[in-house]
Amino acid sequence: MDKYMIIVNPISANGKTGRIWPGIAAELSRQGLNYDFQLTSGSKDATRLAKKALQDGYRTVVAVGGDGTINEVVNGFYDEKDGSLINSDSRLGIIASGTGRDFIKSLGYPAGFKETGKILVRGQCRPIDIGQVKYQGYGKEEESSFFINVAGMGMDGETVHRVNHTSKALGGKISFLGGTIMTLVQYRNRELTLEIDGMVRYHGAATLAVVANGQYIGGGMRIAPQAKLDSGYFDIIIANELGKLEMIANLPRLYRGTHLDHPKVYAMKGTHIRCTSRQKVLLNVDGEQPGILDAEFNMAPHRLQVIC
Known part of the structure; x- marks a missing residue:
């Protein structure tokens, strides 16, 4: 060996x-x-x-x-x-x-x-996809990194920023759930424009948007229940301007992964995504908060061998 x-x-x-x-x-x-x-x-x-x-x-x-x-x-x-x-x-x-x-x-x-x-x-190994993201770092220069799970914008980025500045002593699910609720109380929806594979597919206020390779974020929220690690494309999920009470009421569905039929939730697929905003929008990349929009995401299919 x-x-x-x-x-x-x-x-x-x-x-x-x-x-x-x-x-x-x-x-x-x-x-x-x-x-x-x-x-x-x-x-x-x-x-x-x-x-x-x-x-x-x-x-x-x-x-x-x-x-x-x-x-x-x-x-x-x-x-x-x-x-x-x-x-x-x-x-x-x-x-x-x-x-x-x-x-x-x-x-x-x-x-x-x-x-x-x-x-x-x-x-024993299996090949999985990875994503590459380019974004604006806090030094105001473009930065780039790879990710294997989920990148998110808006409320998702704000929540990760909050949780990563706490002790997380209560464990993942409780820490992220508490962080989500605390963020929701103060959060204002952001204007986002998403271009997917060369076409503008969304423009308007949004609570959050995620570019998903894997299914889960936030200690067990099944944000992209149809995502597969070897599909060759991202699952893009957008929550369109959910109100605070509406968001809290739908949290159980988010953990179960049954939220995609909600009329304010849009699900799309693509391999190249560009997300822009005229506002400051925080970015989450695999549970870290490295920078802000504008951001560009590219799919790299079957680029990593994982022992599983």
Whole structure:
């Protein structure tokens, strides 16, 4: 078996990952996994460590943490200039230990460490799609990154910004639900224009819009129930100017994924999306809040091998 590089974010899940990592490591060793590991120490550290591991000859890099950690590790798989894979044989492994754990729900991945260890030892892979987003960073320069789960605009971006500035001590679902309700109380709908595959498909006030590769956001909200990780296109979901009480009343449907038949919810598909606004609109990318609109999203089908 090849030696894996495991990248651990010890501060994910309010520091829980760092506390339980010794037990995870012992279980992986007991199951016979051959690995090295490194701990992250700051923002974007997981990207740097993943890139170096792949350049040093590791084929498999495993992310231990939440959706943000997985996102950082995935960004380390690709060359910053041309988007090519640093190692053409590279594979991503995941040990989910963060707040949201939304990506693994779409992947059908188990939450238990014993089950995850067995999957990593077995090493079977499937190809999945990834997205690339260009957006305005807070330094007012265009920035670019890859994402594997969901990017969102509007209330979604505001909620992620709020939740990421709290301790998340109550866990993913409660933290995101509380953040959603708190954001909703103060939020004003934003004017958005969405161009999908060269055509303007939406222009007007909106509560939120998401560009989805996976199905879940916010600790279990099934925002894009029809999305598939290997479909070759994004699912785009737009909530058209929902009122505060209307939004709260429909939250149970959002968790169940039964909201697509609501008359103010629009569902579309596409591979190239451009979203613009004359207002300041915060962007969510895989549970992180890196910048604002304008933003451009491109689908990269079957660009990542994931052990599952």
